[in-house]
Amino acid sequence: MTADRWLYAWALGYAAIGAASVLVPLYALSLGADAFTVGLIAATGAFAGVPGALAWGRLASTTGRYRPFVLLSLGAAAGAFAVFPFVSSVWAVVVANAALLFAAAAAAPVLTLLAVADVPESGWDTRIGRLNEVQGYGWLAGLLAGTVWNAAVAGRVLDTLPAQRWFFGLSAAVTGLAFVLAWRWLPQPTVSIARFGRSTASIERLLRGSGHATRITPFGGLRSFWAIRRLHPRTLAERLTPALATYLGAIFLAFTGFAAFFGPLPAFLTDLGYGSTEVFVVFLASSAASAAFYARAGALATQYGARLVQLTALAARVLLFPAVALVALLPALPGFLALLVLFLVVGVTWAVVAVTATSIVTRLAPPAIRGDALGAYGALGGVATGAGSLLGGWLATSAGYTAAFVAAGGFVLAGAILAARQT
Template sequence: MTERWLLAWGTGYAAVGAASLLIPLYAIELGAGAFLVGAMASTAAFAGVPGAILWGRLAARTRRRRPFVLVALASVAGVLGVIPLLGSPWTLLVANAALWFVVSAAAPVLNLIVVEGAPAADWDVRIGRLNAVQGYGWVAGLVLGTVWTATVARMLPAATAQELLFLVLAATSAAATLAAVRWYPERPTTSPERFARVFHRLNRTDWGAGRYLRATPYGTTRLYWGIREWVDARRRGRQPGGSFDAPLRRYLLAVALFSVGFAVFWGPMPVYLTESGASTGTVFVLFLLANAGSAVCYSPVGRIVGQRGPYALQAVALGGRALLFPGIAVVGIAAPAVAPYANAVGFTLIGVTWALIAVTATGIVTRLAAEPVRGYALGAYTAIAGIGTGLGSVLGGGVAEVAGYPATFAGAGLVVLAALGLFRRSVSLDGGGSDAAA
């Protein structure tokens, strides 16, 4: 895996990172409400899974990799280039789903590329490196959006500036496609079957989940291979889910709850900020601060977890989010004059708590799961988090339109608080866990 190949894919992912926020903001300019924006986040979470499954099967049957990656990058350029021509928020919902379908479809193919020629012991490092490049590309896209709205958008109407930015992102992805054509590595020979056999033995704690915030927090890479491994196990007559201990089952339920709670908060957030008077540039800055708070803390949190264990840190992070989510609404109502500054601090802290949760969650599942079912437990955890994100996003948008944003953010905090209570029942915060961990 060459540095130039990573640069090409990371450049394409920068366009995706900027578009992830630009699409809902453009939909708002066209009249979209909280429900539709939440539905966009939901489709982003769900659309990638069938794309990865379909393309993963096609890549396995054709034993080819190059066309799928190039089509993904070229399709991103095509979707982003067409968006300025769309005049309805509902057509943007379809375009957003198409974007995430093609981006996520490349995930299993990329895994096979990056591990080619390496011993299985090095696969974690290589996949983590790929995800780190994607994460940094994602943040670079948000930086581009921030700079664009602070400069070009000041000289043009908001919708026109956003349409021009879509064209810039389309050109960026097209350039990434051309670079990939030239820098793509030799045709790999690692088979999907071999990757699937090794997948349950991989550590997965260094796969970069906490480096950045996105609609699907745990990524299609882990979700696709986890689902594939689970289905293959059931076809062979094994029932790994039946072997999960009670503490692990309770923790997975807590994961479902807090994933829904997180998404209820984030789903309608662009609409809330816009309706509160925030400019497009301010929205980009706030999301950038959240991502920066997560990225900066990712490695230090990993070191702290190694010293003190994951349980107390995750409890602190969940408790913090349970307070921060409704706190955003309270400040907006009680002190609107200072709300922009409070939001900056709040979003940064929320990003920090995400780093705590992303780093500790995989370690907790690993400790609670007995060795024979550990790989299946990690796959189940990833799938549950992704599904919870999709459901919570559309739920948050619907609640916001019916009951308003204060009720939505308070409800998100209560769901996270319930997850914290269930989490406390699953583990002891002094470093102990289930009998399996002992």
């Protein structure tokens, strides 16, 4: 337990970042943002994380120092949180959010090394699983904290905008506390990035994820850095099989559809008249359902095959995404209950896709390029998340939410058809 203290310090800061994943778009909407800007916030956040991880990883390798980069990330995140309450421009929110997620993702490669410090290589997988699990549940705790804060304060003690600004201030304080605790508790890594990079089994474990809450943030810096680092495009292109190429294309289309749905979603819920509390509850329900269903998803994939289980989940999302738009036709309370049911199912389907996708990539890839294939999967997922968020926001603004959600389902359908042909 003592050895894990620094993990809880990081999870404390990551809880604030989890809450920000919903709070930032809601804050932008309070300042007058439209659906396109909300999608842009999601897209820039997705794109900012990868260069952050790559830059910090390169600097850590060059200097041979690791602890300072986690501390810099926590300090920068606290600074970004402190900026939000004083921002009144939507575009400043976009920039501040990109800076926040750059800082959060930048620590990714160093966190891995800290997790396996002073641990024999045979125990690395367990430590990676522990890191992923604590971080994932930190994210969930942040969503829960945001839900409770908005239920207790927003509209009761304070108006919505001041309540959001106070929560950003509290997030800055919590992340500052995480910085102090991490400064005291962070171990000194005994493993270099180069040495860990040679551990094929451990990196593949990291890319697949482990623990029930691992894949809530599927293409965050923790996995994206090692995915891209393992990717050798020339080697992959030379040995890429038609089946693997088709499946990677299917993944790109499906994840573009996922992001096209989730990108403008906070704006959609707000336009329906739901307050911050209800929006937090919807996202919390989806994330919690995912975390709770991972083990069952793995068991189903083992029993019925990853291909069939994944295609079922994708088919469900093809219907679920447009169905969310129909909630606008229902009265407030029945509509919100319908939303909760839909998003519980959306969360379950994500657990299935997350568990099965890496297994399918691993099975389709020849052994010589398995690492490159997993790297390509991580990289394509990250790009699709950014591109899909932009697309969904643009469609919602120019053609309406129904068009955006139908298009999202269409991308998922196209991905499912390709996946069905080659898996």
